[in-house]
Amino acid sequence: MSHWARCYCKGERYNFMTSNAAEQLNKALKEGRGCLVVDLFKFIQAMMTRWFNARRRKSSALRGSLPPEVEKVLKEHIEEVKGSHVNQISSWGFDVVGKFGDHNTVLLNERRCTCKKFERLQIPCGHALLAADSVGVLPSTLVGLWNKPGCWKETYVGLVTPAVNEGDVDISEELSELVICPPMAGRAKGRRKEARIPSKGEFPVVRKKKEVPNKCTKCLQPGHNRTRCPSLI
Template sequence: MGEFYTTLTEIRSINQRCADYLVDIGLQHWTRSHFPGDRYNIMTSNLADSWNSVLRDAREYPVIPLLEFIRKKLVSWFTSRRDAVKDVDAGLTPKVNSLLAASFEICGGYDVRKLDNDEYEVQDLRGASFVVSLTDRSCSCFEFQKLSISCSHAIADALKANVRVEGLVGDVYTIEYLKAAYAEHVSPPVELNTSNQLADDIAAISLHPPVTRRPPGRPRKKRFFSRGEVKMKKTHRRYCSRCKGIGHNRATCKQAI
């Protein structure tokens, strides 16, 4: 939590209006530290953007082939993730293991003092002090309880108390939960040979094309930007094909031939 306010102070020193805007829209909408629920250490982006890239060519397909393309893509993703952990019996996910390893490296010089049977005071290399409770799985830095992943202060505390660090991590980060997330599969659609296999009210429907006119001009390929989203301008350096210089082109080149 302290790191967040330090960063916000830096933003305010650079641009006060920008800092005011971030505060006015609500800290819970764009920060992990103030989010009321559980984000599991993930800052999600617009899912439509990710699929927009995957469906770059498939967007031109008719509806049924497009849906089949999406189904096959999901099957491919689920299979690759399922195969990646099929030989792992227990433990934590690779991402969480890497986070713990990074915290292990920086907590070696921490000073740990026992306050009572449950709480410890941990002083980091900068001299800042934090209170850790392994029983409540909490730390005054708020990272431990917000992410359900041991922060560096909690790891230093666990090493002092001879507590297994992996046991302090939330169950949702275990291999068992990862396997369960991809245990199901996306089944192919059932082939219907005759209309007798359909419900009567569905079989009686006669589909017609929509009563719309095609708009003039070429269909739009690029997506519409969300409210408040700013398109980043691409900057290109000019290169002169005549003198090979930078900052001008052949038409404005003033170098002697």
Template structure:
């Protein structure tokens, strides 16, 4: 039994390897994304900053790309894990294969290996012997005590929020000093 499973697994790997040699190593959807981005990338100008970093300028969006770290200032490369237009514009100058810049998640081999094991169908809901009361507990509202009195309509601002208060003198009303240090106090006390 173990020999059949490993033989089947190796056959699967060989099929995936033969697919890779005939065409792209990427899944069809990922390959379409790359092809669309290539069109835009061909219109961009590339300036090398160092071994892996490039400044890529184009019609509407400029970016700094780091092919060694697989990062771009446009953040598309970082999030998609597929080369953005800036990476596609600069990969040849770096001497890197474009498919090496793609995450393994988009490669056919990974895709095929995800389906190597048996995927069992999910039974219909009416075939399940699960009691709904056991599965879904009754959710009650939180215990909240109602406070007496009138409800507050205005929020109390926290420290550093809202208007800044300027201390003013109680005697003359000018800012910058208090009643005790008011220059008018010394003149009014002498009178």
């Protein structure tokens, strides 16, 4: 079961799709793909410097007990259990009954719930939030280490230093005389794809159709363009 169902995965942060990070980075590098290798590295360095600086300032400005993204998840979880009520069965054990009669058992001291969200996400599920509220336990004390502000700030402590001047780097004679040829790879047929393919479970963004139709710049009538204008003027 651990190989097929995410809720039974034994790893931490199971819900993060590692392929999405690579695909999003590829999309961010779309503008620099046509550059030479050295210029591409400079483009990546400048982009990562901007990203780290923006996230470092955002994490440093945090004054709450939880990051904003974690608070957003908590709000979504509490919305999912509206209409439920809590029955305490032990000091730290609770039975949460949903509005449709479904039961979920919460163990606050072990940070577990039968819905599996609590122990897998390391963020209290809606059942755990209701149970914690009934005994006066703050939700921030139930959040895992990876989702706390300290870990968020430490992620962006490192600095992405700017590239040094090429003339200041000492290159050995052996490397300067080395000739590197391009790889022997044929180009695939057709136009290269610029947009990434959505992963399974993602919903592609549906573009809204224009409410105002295009007008011809020649006769100012809608429904066609200047090239296909039937007017003789």
